[in-house]
Amino acid sequence: MVLPSKSCLHKYMKGYKSSFGLNENVFVAITEKTKDMDRFERQLHFILIDEMKLSECLKVTSNGRIEGFVGLGPYTSTDQNTETCDHGLVVLFQPFFGNFEQILGIFGSHSNVKAEVLCKIIVDATLAAEKAGLFLDFVTTNAVSWNRSMWRSFGIRGADDKTVCKVQHPADDNRSLHFLSDFPHLVKCVRSSVVSTGLHIPEGCVRMDVVKEAWK
Numbered sequence: 001m002v003l004p005s006k007s008c009l010h011k012y013m014k015g016y017k018s019s020f021g022l023n024e025n026v027f028v029a030i031t032e033k034t035k036d037m038d039r040f041e042r043q044l045h046f047i048l049i050d051e052m053k054l055s056e057c058l059k060v061t062s063n064g065r066i067e068g069f070v071g072l073g074p075y076t077s078t079d080q081n082t083e084t085c086d087h088g089l090v091v092l093f094q095p096f097f098g099n100f101e102q103i104l105g106i107f108g109s110h111s112n113v114k115a116e117v118l119c120k121i122i123v124d125a126t127l128a129a130e131k132a133g134l135f136l137d138f139v140t141t142n143a144v145s146w147n148r149s150m151w152r153s154f155g156i157r158g159a160d161d162k163t164v165c166k167v168q169h170p171a172d173d174n175r176s177l178h179f180l181s182d183f184p185h186l187v188k189c190v191r192s193s194v195v196s197t198g199l200h201i202p203e204g205c206v207r208m209d210v211v212k213e214a215w216k
Contacts, residue, residue, distance in 0.1 A: 021073020022091070022105035022125055027132045030102070034133030044096040046138030046180070047104065047125055049089065049147075051112060056084045071108040075117045083110040091125050093134075104129070115149035122150070123170050130171040137169070138178045142185035151179055 004012075034042055058068040070080040085108035094101040104125055107113060113121070122139055129136040141147040151157070154167050156179050169175040193199040198207040 019073070020071030020105075020107055021075075022121075022128060023103075026102060026104055027128050030129070030132040030134065037133070041095075041098065042133060043135045043137075045129070045134050045136050046094060046096070046140055047122070047129070047136060048092045048094060048140045048182075049118070049122070050092075050142065050182075051087055051089045054086050054088050054108075056086045058084065069108075070110050072113070072117060073105070073107065075107075075120055080110065086110055087112055089113050089121075091121065093129065093136075112144075112146045115146055115153050118146070118150045119153050126169075126177065127171055135175075136171075136177075137175065138180055140180040140182055142182040143189065144185075154179065 056068070058066055060066055068084055070076060070083045070085050072080065087109045089107040089109060090103060091105045091107075092101060093104050105121070107121070126136050126139075141150070155164060156167070157164050165180075166176040166178040169177045190199060194206050194211070195208055198205045200206075
């Protein structure tokens with residue numbers, strides 16, 4: 001397969017207009033798409049939220065604008081306007097049934113997006129997707145500390161006697177919004193625990209020296 005060159009990609013990127021926040025044009029397009037979908041096709045959808053570390057970089061555009069600062073859209077506070085962006089967050093929509101997926105919004109932050117802002121993004125993205133004709137019932141994130149803080153803000157928790165993994169849906173009182181933890185990240189956390197300190201389970205403790213001995 002022939003891949004486009006760097007100059008070709010740069011040419012197309014220059015013609016692509018975007019901004020931080022939830023993309024209103026995307027929701028307009030989704031509204032048009034859902035007009036030709038039956039109720040089953042519009043059900044059982046989820047959003048996936050993930051972050052990645054970025055290199056800090058300030059760039060001056062051809063019109064004299066400086067890019068590279070924090071961009072959280074309407075969630076950007078006044079004190080963040082002069083902070084450089086070093087993290088990127090993506091809100092991705094995907095159905096359980098169907099072969100399409102769509103980025104609903106992108107955000108640039110200094111360090112990770114805090115739980116308070118993340119809660120607002122989730123609620124607004126859910127309401128916008130529902131308004132566009134979709135039935136959004138699940139939110140998937142990994143289990144890093146700031147996402148766990150977001151879960152607690154929604155009332156999501158787990159204990160020996162009770163587990164709460166859903167809340168009342170912001171768009172429909174008769175439905176629930178479920179929160180899922182990214183399974184590959186859970187496997188990664190288990191591996192890290194076994195390697196570093198050992199993993200305590202009801203049957204005992206799993207440690208690397210035991211695994212190495214069993215391997216022999």
